[in-house]
Amino acid sequence: MEGTETIVQVAGGAIVDSLARPTRLLAARRTAPPQFAGMWEFPGGKVEPGEGHEAALLRELREELGVGVRLGPEICAPARGGWPLSAKAAMRVWFAEITEGSPSALEDHDELRWIPLARDAEDRLTGLPWIPADYPIVEAVRVEAERLVRRA
Ligand SMILES: Nc1nc2c([nH]c(=O)n2[C@H]2C[C@H](O)[C@@H](COP(=O)(O)OP(=O)(O)OP(=O)(O)O)O2)c(=O)[nH]1
Numbered sequence: 257m258e259g260t261e262t263i264v265q266v267a268g269g270a271i272v273d274s275l276a277r278p279t280r281l282l283a284a285r286r287t288a289p290p291q292f293a294g295m296w297e298f299p300g301g302k303v304e305p306g307e308g309h310e311a312a313l314l315r316e317l318r319e320e321l322g323v324g325v326r327l328g329p330e331i332c333a334p335a336r337g338g339w340p341l342s343a344k345a346a347m348r349v350w351f352a353e354i355t356e357g358s359p360s361a362l363e364d365h366d367e368l369r370w371i372p373l374a375r376d377a378e379d380r381l382t383g384l385p386w387i388p389a390d391y392p393i394v395e396a397v398r399v400e401a402e403r404l405v406r407r408a
Pocket residue numbers: 266267268292296297298299300301302303316341345347364387389390
């Protein structure tokens with residue numbers, strides 16, 4: 257039987273302009289490995305042994321973008337271990353708001369872009385070449401952001 261310990265755990269940040277009223281998402285374009293280079297993703301990375309997902313995410317966002325963030329709610333995944341990325345990896349994703357620094361592509365990315373989350377600009381978001389496994393997560397982020405904006 258396969259347990260979650262055999263699955264590579266990844267933590268990703270849905271960095272938005274405001275946790276209370278999210279209207280834009282920060283997407284990052286990967287530089288490596290070759291099968292993902294040029295594709296857009298949620299900045300983040302692998303959880304190290306003995307590390308929690310949230311601590312891993314804070315570490316990765318500092319390393320990759322040079323920012324400190326406040327984490328908001330997790331984007332609810334269809335499976336207990338997170339959003340499936342492949343047969344061997346799953347990612348949990350949190351909303352995040354930058355509290356320190358301004359994001360730059362320090363490591364692993366060559367471009368960062370703030371993308372509108374509004375439904376009437378949906379093609380700006382879904383029209384980007386995301387890593388294929390990310391599309392359902394992007395949609396969940398958009399829907400949840402819309403709900404938060406309506407509630408604000
Ligand atoms: N960070 C991130 N990784 C993703 C996303 N979607 C997706 O399929 N992945 C995959 C790509 C990689 O196989 C894996 C994450 O690995 P990574 O290369 O970002 O992790 P890392 O920074 O810790 O890298 P390393 O230590 O292996 O160099 O998850 C996403 O939106 N964000």
